[in-house]
Amino acid sequence: MTTAISVRGLGKRYRLGEHLGETMLREAIARLFRRPARAPDASRELWALRDVSFDVQQGEVVGLVGRNGAGKSTLLKVLSRITYPTMGSIAVAGRLASLLEVGTGFHDELSGRENIYLNGSILGMRRREIDARLDDIVAFSGVERFLDTPIKRYSSGMRLRLGFAVAAHLDPEILLVDEVLAVGDAEFQRKCLDAMSELRSGGRTVLFVSHNMAAVENLCSRALWIDGGTVRQDGKATDVIRAYLATFGSGGGTRIDLKDRDNRRGDGRIRFTGIEVLDTDGNPLPLVRAGDALKLRLAFDVGERIEEPHFGVEIHTDLGTRVTEMSTWGCGHEIPVLEPGAGTLDLDITMLNLMPGRYHVSLWAERPGPVHFDVLDRCAVIDVETSNYYGSGRGIDGKLGVVFLPCRWTSGTPATRAT
Secondary structure, three states, rough: OEEEEEEEEEEEEEEEOOOOOOHHHHHHHHHHHOOOOOOOOOHHEEEEEEEEEEEEEOOEEEEOOOOOOOOOOHHHHHHHOOOOOOOEEEEEOOEEEEOOOOOOOOOOOOOOHHHHHHHHHHHOOHHHHHHHHHHHHHHOOHHHOOOOHHHHHHHHHHHHHHHHHOOOOOOOOEEEEOOOHHHOOOHHHHHHHHHHHHHEEEEEEOEEEOHHHHHHHHHHHHHEEEOOOOEEEEHHHHHHHHHHHOOOOOOOEEEOOOOOOOOEEEEOEEEEEEEEEEEOOOOOOOOEEEEOEEEEEEEEOOOOEOOOOOOEEEEEEEEOOOOEEEEEHHHOOOOOOOOOOOOOOEEEEHHHHOOOOOEEEEEEEEOHHHHHEEEEEEEEEEEOOOOOOOOOOOOOHHHHHOEEOOOOOOOOOOOOOOO
16 A cells, blocks of 8 residues: 655754844844844743654544644644754655645635636646546635635635536645535535545545544554654554544543643633532532433632623533533623632533443633633543433433433224224
8 A cells, every 4th residue: 555644753843032033134133133042941941843754545434533732733834844854754655636725826916717727737737637627616616706805805704615527626645634514604614524435435544633522533454642742652543533532531430620720722811620410409520320310510719800791601512512602691691790719610401312332521711802811621520320210111212312312102092993
């Protein structure tokens, strides 16, 4: 089997505080005179990638998973030659296209049509080859009305749709995709997944970054888990995903301390400090069963007076699919103001309609804008056990889906046989 991508000992180092943009010669010389020469300070170095090695065979669809800031996007940028590695080697066999950020590779002053031809020429395609695919690209992207409008006037969603359409339809042997499912409506996401499935069946090589673990498991036979700039695990997609998700949260207790969590975002004016799983009377609930009523108590610290904050709880499956989001805003629970200090907030769930299995809880606190105070992704785990909800002694089987709907069956009057 032909190797499409070979990476050996790859490393990418950034120097914190260093100007990373274009620098003219006279600016570089002036900078030398403004500050004395000194040895590099190791404490101001950040290794986004370190000693990364792997091979991808032709026709493989490989998922890249990992936390925000783990180095996934940096790896794709190095493979795309957008940035150069500090050390190591890369060998790519075939024509490579990438969709790394919204509109990457587009020229803002050119129209959508002109950018399609520009991207095609960069990939080494002839004009007649692009002509043959133009209608499919335009139909997929859904920007027919704006095809001759400069890209700078496109919304981010339009740029993403056109960018993915170009990358998927201009016959690259290798396609790099970074979080294409994070933007766009459900219909476009479905089209993207269908297109990547077709690429896989057509023998294309795809590296796919996504936080949607269900999509990664569905599309990819293999996954790489990137953690702290290194490859922590490489193997069967299902095995890697389960090992990766197991690092989020911690089960086995009714209260989870969140004070020292480092995988959080926001300005910190509100910080979650803990989450408790309680019964309806406020007592610890060590065992959660399908169909239970329960209470989630969120503990937090407020650093300064906050007006009209909103809080939210998301529940995800073990593979990353969002089951539901519950927020104070959506329920109409207004919080006019929070004063500095410690506080708690209770979320009462009248019936947990989840099938048995492991679920991950994410928390957020924000204000419209949005202004994010604190965001914690998959910071807690709830293991839902089977229950005898119907009194039949048969339990509720988690293999039957994600949610169960309490129901009952009623038999009609038996038909009377004609005599």
